[in-house]
Amino acid sequence: MxxxxxxxxxxxxxxxxxxxxxxLRFYAALRGLSGAAxxxxxxxxxxxxxxxxxxxxxAGALSGGNRRKLSVAIALVGSPAVLVLDEPSTGMDPAxxxx
Numbered sequence: 001m002x003x004x005x006x007x008x009x010x011x012x013x014x015x016x017x018x019x020x021x022x023x024l025r026f027y028a029a030l031r032g033l034s035g036a037a038x039x040x041x042x043x044x045x046x047x048x049x050x051x052x053x054x055x056x057x058x059a060g061a062l063s064g065g066n067r068r069k070l071s072v073a074i075a076l077v078g079s080p081a082v083l084v085l086d087e088p089s090t091g092m093d094p095a096x097x098x099x
Contacts, residue, residue, distance in 0.1 A: 006080035008088050012067045016060030020051050020070050023059060024077065031078035045073040050096060064091035 014023060024042040033041055046055050049069045054062055059070065072088045089097040 004081040006075035006077065006083045008071045008075035008083070008085045010086040010090075012059075012071050014059040014067060014070065017058055019058055020055045020062070020066075020073075021046065023070060024073060027074045027077045033078065041077060045076060049073045049076075065093055065096055068092050069096060 018026065021042060024045055025038060028038045028041050046052055049072060051066065051069055051073065054066050059067060062070065068088060068091050072085070075083055075085065075088075
């Protein structure tokens with residue numbers, strides 16, 4: 001059941017010391033991905049949620065909008081069947097909201 005649900009809570013639950021890529025790798029591993037599949041998933045999410053320029057920064061150094069994008073990306077890891085998103089675009093710039 002847990003593998004089929006993605007959650008993006010209202011408040012970001014991120015580790016300040018981990019980078020965006022490290023977060024995505026961590027949660028992808030928790031979802032059972034490994035090797036090339038894990039790296040492909042991480043690259044796809046970082047690219048499609050426009051985290052590329054900030055992917056190596058610690059989460060604690062990201063802007064509020066980029067932290068929200070990271071939280072949405074984490075919820076999407078593993079293509080869950082059910083997504084629970086609580087105000088996912090709060091703090092994002094207009095272009096990111098449309099994305």
